[in-house]
Amino acid sequence: MYYFDPHIHMVSRTTDDYETLSRMGCVGMSEPAFWAGFDRGSVESFRDYFRQLTDFEKKRAGQFGLQHFTWLCINAKEAENVSLSREVIKMIPEFLDIPGVLGIGEIGLNKNTKNESTIFLEHLELAANYEQQILIHTPHLEDKYQGTRMILDMLCGDRRLDHHRVLVDHVEEHTIRPVLEKGFWAGMTLYPVSKCTPQRAADMVEMYGPERLMVNSAGDWGPSKPTAVPDFIVEMRRRGHSESLIRKVVYENPMEFFGQSQNFQFTPPDVPETITET
Amino acid sequence: MPHPMTAPQILDREFLEIRAKLLELAASFDRLDRAQGTVSGDSRESLIQEGLKILQSDDPNRAEQLQLLFSRQYDENWRQNFSL
Structure with a gap:
């Protein structure tokens, strides 16, 4: 089955991973800007990073027939440096017209601080001014519930934002309901230890239905599995769910959400896919 | 959305997994007991x-309740507290 990974950090992965993803049915991915594992020291570091995201990764993915898209921002961890964050936000519009740039992301909160919130609001301002879609990171572990509620407060406090053009990622059992109820898209991240497992993601599809719901690997430089989406597909099949339901979550929903961005020029695979209804 | 599998089918499939998870918990607690301090x-x-x-408990939303148990509390006045 073809699938699209809506959230994966390929800059941290090897070229072999691109090949493996291609072999497993992945036809494309969207890569949000994130934390490199260390705090960068200048706006020029981000300019180079954005060049890597918008140019180099697209070429690397293309070697294996994968279509690569990206999102730009300064992430929540580095948002503690407010002055650097403002320099980066000011520079981002240089890249917004490049094909494959889908919007602003992954913005969000990490430790739910005042500085993080300040920079989050300034990213929302940028997105609203340039009519960009938004991809959101929600915090980890004990900070997730509080941070997600704070993020929803800020999003809902800005009447310029179209909720259908915002993806709130890394939802889990205690945060998925308010995200969907307020009309946003929700992403479930499949991680080996934290976040969500393929089994729990399948549970949430059963509990909330497939509308506005996606699954992603968020593969990065830490413990993560870039081929986690196929694990979800297998889990859904083992439970007896239909191919059409699975396909909606892993392919059609990403197409619908990302298709709202004018820079999402996606070419569907031209090989007819065999669909087996169970 | 109805689950395509029946409860007995799910138990058949997951019994050994549940057993293994319970054993892991039990072993962790034993390890804590054996350790000094x-x-x-x-x-x-x-x-x-x-x-x-x-x-x-018999509550159907145990996973959600566990998540909330391990979560920091949300204060709806946070913006006021941050002067934002």
Whole structure:
């Protein structure tokens, strides 16, 4: 089955991973800007990073027939440096017209601080001014519930934002309901230890239905599995769910959400896919 | 959305997984008991005990309740507190 990974950090992965993803049915991915594992020291570091995201990764993915898209921002961890964050936000519009740039992301909160919130609001301002879609990171572990509620407060406090053009990622059992109820898209991240497992993601599809719901690997430089989406597909099949339901979550929903961005020029695979209804 | 599998089918499929997870928990608690020192009074120990109670309840949303148990509280006045 073809699938699209809506959230994966390929800059941290090897070229072999691109090949493996291609072999497993992945036809494309969207890569949000994130934390490199260390705090960068200048706006020029981000300019180079954005060049890597918008140019180099697209070429690397293309070697294996994968279509690569990206999102730009300064992430929540580095948002503690407010002055650097403002320099980066000011520079981002240089890249917004490049094909494959889908919007602003992954913005969000990490430790739910005042500085993080300040920079989050300034990213929302940028997105609203340039009519960009938004991809959101929600915090980890004990900070997730509080941070997600704070993020929803800020999003809902800005009447310029179209909720259908915002993806709130890394939802889990205690945060998925308010995200969907307020009309946003929700992403479930499949991680080996934290976040969500393929089994729990399948549970949430059963509990909330497939509308506005996606699954992603968020593969990065830490413990993560870039081929986690196929694990979800297998889990859904083992439970007896239909191919059409699975396909909606892993392919059609990403197409619908990302298709709202004018820079999402996606070419569907031209090989007819065999669909087996169970 | 109805689950395509019946409860007996799910138990057939997951019994060994559940058993293994319970054993892992039991072994972790035994390990804590065998080790020197104590964790009584550690707030994490209390959270684990509360979590075990949630597992034993009949509530259908145990996973959500466990998540909330291990979460920091949300204060709806946070923006005011941050002067934002």
